Amino acid sequence: MEPRNNTRIAEFLLLGFSEEPELQPLIFELFLSMYLITVFGNLLIILATISDSHLHTPMYFFLSNLSFVDIGFTSTTIPKMLVNIQMQNRAITYAGCITQMYFFILFVELDNFLLTVMAYDRFVAICHPLQYTVIMSPWLCVLLVMVSWILSTLHSLLHSLLVLRLSFCAHVELPHFFCEINEVIHLACSDTFLNDVAIYVAAVLLAVGPLSGIFYSYSKIVSSICAISSAQGKYKAFSTCASHLSVVSLFYGTSLAVYLGSDVIQNLHSTATASVMYTVVTPMLNPFIYSLRNKDIKRALRRLLGREPIKGSIALLLKNCPCYQDSKDQRQKC
Numbered sequence: 001m002e003p004r005n006n007t008r009i010a011e012f013l014l015l016g017f018s019e020e021p022e023l024q025p026l027i028f029e030l031f032l033s034m035y036l037i038t039v040f041g042n043l044l045i046i047l048a049t050i051s052d053s054h055l056h057t058p059m060y061f062f063l064s065n066l067s068f069v070d071i072g073f074t075s076t077t078i079p080k081m082l083v084n085i086q087m088q089n090r091a092i093t094y095a096g097c098i099t100q101m102y103f104f105i106l107f108v109e110l111d112n113f114l115l116t117v118m119a120y121d122r123f124v125a126i127c128h129p130l131q132y133t134v135i136m137s138p139w140l141c142v143l144l145v146m147v148s149w150i151l152s153t154l155h156s157l158l159h160s161l162l163v164l165r166l167s168f169c170a171h172v173e174l175p176h177f178f179c180e181i182n183e184v185i186h187l188a189c190s191d192t193f194l195n196d197v198a199i200y201v202a203a204v205l206l207a208v209g210p211l212s213g214i215f216y217s218y219s220k221i222v223s224s225i226c227a228i229s230s231a232q233g234k235y236k237a238f239s240t241c242a243s244h245l246s247v248v249s250l251f252y253g254t255s256l257a258v259y260l261g262s263d264v265i266q267n268l269h270s271t272a273t274a275s276v277m278y279t280v281v282t283p284m285l286n287p288f289i290y291s292l293r294n295k296d297i298k299r300a301l302r303r304l305l306g307r308e309p310i311k312g313s314i315a316l317l318l319k320n321c322p323c324y325q326d327s328k329d330q331r332q333k334c
Contacts, residue, residue: 041287
């Protein structure tokens with residue numbers, strides 16, 4: 001067996017989407033726009049949830065956490081790609097690559113767990129509405145988020161430590177726009193058996209498990225909705241989980257399509273382009289999906305942006321005023 005004297009390399013090269021110079025300004029403007037929309041949209045969701053007391057519920061608590069994770073998700077990959085395009089330099093340091101890989105896996109798993117927790121929240125709200133406030137207590141909501149962070153941190157730390165033990169040869173070109181773990185492992189010139197086992201085991205436990213929980217929750221939700229007699233009641237029940245179901249379908253549909261189809265796709269640049277769907281497009285669309293058909297979010301955003309009608313605020317103030325009485329005989333105002 002030949003000795004390897006280059007176990008630690010200085011940097012990787014991210015090939016990105018295209019090597020043609022004339023396409024780089026277009027790619028830069030496109031991804032900069034999507035990144036700004038993602039950060040601004042998810043930040044608005046977080047601020048609206050915090051500022052509006054009507055949104056201090058488990059559903060919007062989980063939504064604000066999901067928005068925070070989506071900001072971190074895109075911030076892990078896009079800024080580095082934009083800097084490389086602007087500086088006309090495709091390099092990323094060895095330490096920077098491992099760090100990017102760590103945070104990417106962390107935020108992917110957090111997305112995975114939070115979507116599962118939100119499915120459970122919708123299951124309790126629709127299937128056990130009378131016990132919802134008891135089951136989904138504040139301490140349970142915080143506990144579910146904390147467990148999601150702990151499991152995601154341990155998962156990403158495991159993969160990062162396993163990659164650190166690998167040695168890399170001279171060919172260190174990554175046909176991607178970020179340090180995707182499978183692409184990095186394929187460049188190693190040492191044994192990657194433990195890395196492959198860890199990826200497959202984690203895929204079963206941390207991907208199939210939560211996805212099964214989501215399917216189970218929505219099977220019970222569909223059964224409960226079908227048992228509702230009135231059409232209006234069915235529509236109202238379905239509308240409470242339609243946004244979440246759309247996000248789940250978009251996230252898992254695009255990510256599974258990329259990884260299951262990676263063996264079929266021969267062009268590696270096509271794999272990088274397909275990865276944009278769940279790494280960039282999905283976090284960008286989440287604020288729109290949750291706000292377009294959600295009256296509570298719309299009202300909170302109008303208040304946050306200073307466009308809430310004053311009439312409604314005055315009426316609410318008078319209604320809560322203890323010295324305001326309205327009766328048939330007299331009306332005493334504050």
